[in-house]
Amino acid sequence: MIEQLVPTMVTYLTTIGVDPHDLAANPAAVIVTVDDIVLDWVDPGQVGADCSVAALYSGTEVPPRISAVRDASPGRRAFSVLHEFGHHLCTQVDEVADALWDLPEGGRGLEEDLVDAFAAAILLPADTVWATFAAGVDAASVGRLWRTTSASREACCVAAAQQLPAPGYVMLLRPDGRSQFAARHGDAIAVPRETAQTATKLRPALNGGTARGVDRPTLGSGVHTAEMYFDAIAADSYVFAVWVTDSPAWDALPAPLDSRPVGNTAYCGACAREFTTWRAACRHCGEPHCIRCGACECEPGGLRPVTTRRCDRCFQELPLPAFNGDSTTCNDH
Template sequence: MVNYVLAAAARAQATAMLAELEAHIPGATQRLAHSALTELQTWPELTVRLVAEGQASARCSVAGTYDAGPPPQIAVAQSDSSARRDFTALHELGHHLQQNSFDLMAAFERQPDGGLLLEDAACDAFAAEILLPAPLVNSHLAESGPTAPDVVDLWQASGASRMAVCVKAVQRLRAPGHVLLLDTQGQVAFAASHGLRPLRRGSFQGDIPTIAQALAGQGRATGRTRLHYRDGILGQELYVQTAPMNGYLLAILVTDLAPWLTFAPPSRDTGPQASEYICEHCGEEYRSFEAACPTCRVPSCPACGRCGCPSRAAERMCPGCFTLHPPAMFADGADRCLDCF
């Protein structure tokens, strides 16, 4: 899915999540905004635990996990920041709401990956909506788009987590881009993306131009750069502005319409393009940026989860052509393969 379409779907899903939350637990939104972790620890239907940072899933955009159970459990990584813990708890609550509501799960049916990207993006949007009311956001982020100092100012004025303001900032971008939160070593602590391929939490960006300059100096830099994706792949060239954020580096990157510049024409798209595949097992046509299987050099199919390697246990010998075929080559109840009909 194109990521700007994903962002719009995530905001719509977050709105539906808030409505469902208030319908089932009136007043919960206000109490969660005051102290999400404290509020959730009082809910009898949920078990909420604080865990060491390393126990949190790297697959999520935050340092937390949700286990549907039964009983359902939320794990939140220990952090010096109560705001960060609250954002993580709300993100994981978003997974709980979506995985236990048929109405909310209906949105996943229209997604090519079964809704995995939408579910996680909607969790971020849901958490940000609770923690950052619109009037406060509007007073700090201009219609022309957020600058890095604007986002830092919003964070200081709101008391919300850095992650929450990153999500709000990326929603205000007027062009495809990213809002990144990097640690002092240049690793991505949190990434919110709009219209571009998302970056993984933990990926290293500390050696690319402008980011390296900001980390080596006072945290403030502007320029143009290309971000790292997996296997050394570089994305397209982006305009970038950074600002220090109390021990972290905030970076805003866009393809064009950079609000800190008077003229920022679109950058040439030299970024990675997803390869196309046809699954040999289920016939699904798909695109993928994921790491390929080291044996067959084909990434997993989002429909059936299998790569291009043959599964001997599932293959059948066709009595017509005496060839081993995967199950997809046989119609329901048929003895002969599709080529022999």
């Protein structure tokens, strides 16, 4: 659907007198000529840390407003502003609005991918993208697209993800393994900004080199997806990582991939038991919440007060007053 809607959005620009080439050259200057849109430059703290781009769109204001982070790099500013402009167009282009309306939740998830694709299409000529990925998408080719154009890393990730032969991701990672941005293809589940990618085999790339093999991307909840082929390369303080479920562009040993996702396994000190959960990990300490008492490392009993403990001698679940202090043996033994 995205492949059909992006050209519709670009065509709409010409009907309202906007030249896509002018928009690519100076997004901020052109966007403010459309529908009286107001463009504000704001401090980073005014844009949520979880936002995948450095800007916000408010379509409920009259006139509509885009707030963009002033200290982002020029490339990221351009991509972010175009991303938010794409949200505005989703409300103005009838074909797009109708297509999203027919989807669950008004097509929110698809809309994010759509406006990313729109921004990338404006910034990166189609013939350049096709030429760069003629032999397939790997981490080195994503880096090459970034180095040979003025587009942001994020825009290059989106353009590359659209060329993947199967479901997967093209991620921009910081050296600590957290995602700066993650473009997806197919039915891959979205990976939010700041999600820590914990795949062990990624480590050589995060340390400044390259990495390639089979491992599991990590979702925002901390759950690991099914296994995927991956290729990663360090590039000027960031890492480009390409993940794909099938037909990788690089030489990969044919291997049966495990299609089962893997939950978060952890140990709860309050309950003295190991557990596996599919819930999101704590945003502060990064540890999963216990499925019994809700405890994590920084929020003991965060979801439900801990009122009992299992005795390690009689194996009964007893009220806390039945124990002395932190003892795991009840007072009857």
